[in-house]
Structures are given as C-alpha cells and as structure tokens.
Amino acid sequence: MSAAVARLAQLRPGVRGYTAADLHTLPEVGPRYELIDGSIVMSPSATSAHNMIARWIAQLIENANPGGDHVVGTDQSVTIDDHNEPRPDIVVLPAAYIDDSPFPVDGVQLVVEVVLPTSALRDTEIKRVLYARAGVPYYWVVVPDPDADTIALAELVLEDGAYRYATHYTTEVFRTAQPWPVEVDLTALAARTARARRPSAAS
Structure with missing residues (x-):
C-alpha cells in the first residue's frame, strides 16, 4: 500500500x-x-507529450506577457474554497502570489487544461462549472489527438456566471486578446509533437 x-x-x-x-x-x-x-x-503521471504541449503553450503565453501584475505558472494548485483545489496545467495568476503554493483563485485571469484521455469529462464539464463559479474570466481547453496529429483549442469567456465559446475547438492558428494578445499556431505545435513521437518518419 x-x-x-x-x-x-x-x-x-x-x-x-x-x-x-x-x-x-x-x-x-x-x-x-x-x-x-x-x-x-x-491522476496518473502525465505523458511527455502532454507535458510538452502544456510547456510550449505556457511559453507562448509568457513570451507575449506585457509585464506588470500577472505571471504564468504551470501545474500549480489553486484554492477556490475549502472543498475545491484544482491543479490546472497552466494558470495566469497575480504576481503577488508568485511564491505561494497553493494560491487563492482571486485575481486569476486564465486557466488552461490540456486534456488527457482520463480527464476529458473533468476538464470539459466539471472544471468548466467550477472555474466559472470561481469567477475565472478565461478558460482554454486543449485537446491533443495523437491519432490525427492535431491539437484543438477551445477558448471560453465568462459571461453572466457561465462560460460561452469565443473560439470553438480550432486546430489552426489561434489568436486572442485575453488576458493579453497572444497567438498559438496549433498546426505547428501538432507537427512538432508528431515529429517528437515519430522521429524516424521525420528524417
């Protein structure tokens, strides 16, 4: 045991x-x-592919960060209330919490979940309600498909206490202005993942 x-x-x-x-x-x-x-x-340990995708997207968000009051974190616990403490793959949090773990959800601008086969329902439905209830203004759901060599991204925006789709699972170039202007070339990331998965085919 x-x-x-x-x-x-x-x-x-x-x-x-x-x-x-x-x-x-x-x-x-x-x-x-x-x-x-x-x-x-x-949850079981994530695959290297999952971690690479999360790391690459986090880096793109960080590279676009204009600086100021918020920073980008990965795989950190966020306290919502006494019975809810999720651990999103990527989070844009107030710089005031940079040395805290876990840190409170107050002021969190964006959470990103990269979906695993074992976490699909939790990431797309349960956490969607949880993050909306906590008042997180922006939520991205990233869905890799290793069979199709694609990465899809949905951008959800909080309105009247619930999320609506601002972008509905694109696999192309994703652009947004929130929480700051950022661009994610999902086609390029998917190709990069495929090359890592099958290096002999790329040579």
Missing part, C-alpha cells in the same frame, strides 16, 4: 467530503492530487 493510499484510508471526510486541509496531508511525491467538490482526485 502506498503512503498516499494509506493516508487516504485514515482520513474521514465530512458531510461535504474532503477539505483542502485533508488534501495537504497527502505526500507531495507520487501522483498528482486535486480536490474537486470534496472529492480527492488522484
């Missing part, structure tokens, strides 16, 4: 489930943990 499983067995969730305090007692090494509506979600 792993240390995390042993610790989870010792915890006694309340009426609304586990709390952020419960989450913070789990070992920091091992699987990735998130707290979603009182449930502790344990």
Whole structure:
C-alpha cells in the first residue's frame, strides 16, 4: 500500500467530503492530487507529450506577457474554497502570489487544461462549472489527438456566471486578446509533437 493510499484510508471526510486541509496531508511525491467538490482526485503521471504541449503553450503565453501584475505558472494548485483545489496545467495568476503554493483563485485571469484521455469529462464539464463559479474570466481547453496529429483549442469567456465559446475547438492558428494578445499556431505545435513521437518518419 502506498503512503498516499494509506493516508487516504485514515482520513474521514465530512458531510461535504474532503477539505483542502485533508488534501495537504497527502505526500507531495507520487501522483498528482486535486480536490474537486470534496472529492480527492488522484491522476496518473502525465505523458511527455502532454507535458510538452502544456510547456510550449505556457511559453507562448509568457513570451507575449506585457509585464506588470500577472505571471504564468504551470501545474500549480489553486484554492477556490475549502472543498475545491484544482491543479490546472497552466494558470495566469497575480504576481503577488508568485511564491505561494497553493494560491487563492482571486485575481486569476486564465486557466488552461490540456486534456488527457482520463480527464476529458473533468476538464470539459466539471472544471468548466467550477472555474466559472470561481469567477475565472478565461478558460482554454486543449485537446491533443495523437491519432490525427492535431491539437484543438477551445477558448471560453465568462459571461453572466457561465462560460460561452469565443473560439470553438480550432486546430489552426489561434489568436486572442485575453488576458493579453497572444497567438498559438496549433498546426505547428501538432507537427512538432508528431515529429517528437515519430522521429524516424521525420528524417
């Protein structure tokens, strides 16, 4: 039995489930943990392809950063309330929280989730409601398809407490002005991923 499983067995969730305090007692090494509506979600390690795509997109957002009050973080826990602490792949957060982990959702401008096969429902539906409820103004969902060698991106914008699609799963060049002007060439990123996946075919 792993240390995390042993610790989870010792915890006694309340009426609304586990709390952020419960989450913070789990070992920091091992699987990735998130707290979603009182449930502790344990995700397997992401693939290198997933991490590369997240890193490349984070770098594009960072390179476009005009500076000032916000910075770009990756794979960091965000405290929404006592029963919700997700861990988005990319987040644009206030610079005031640069040394904090986890940090509060207040002032977060953008979250980006790169979808894994095991996280599709959570990223496209559950977290969509969660981030909207928390008041995060912009949410990107990135969906790699290794079979088709494509990367799709949906941009959602918060309006009246719910997200609407500003961009609906494009696989071409994505441009936006929020949280600042940035361009993501999804076709180029997909080709780059395909070359990394099949280097012999590219030579």
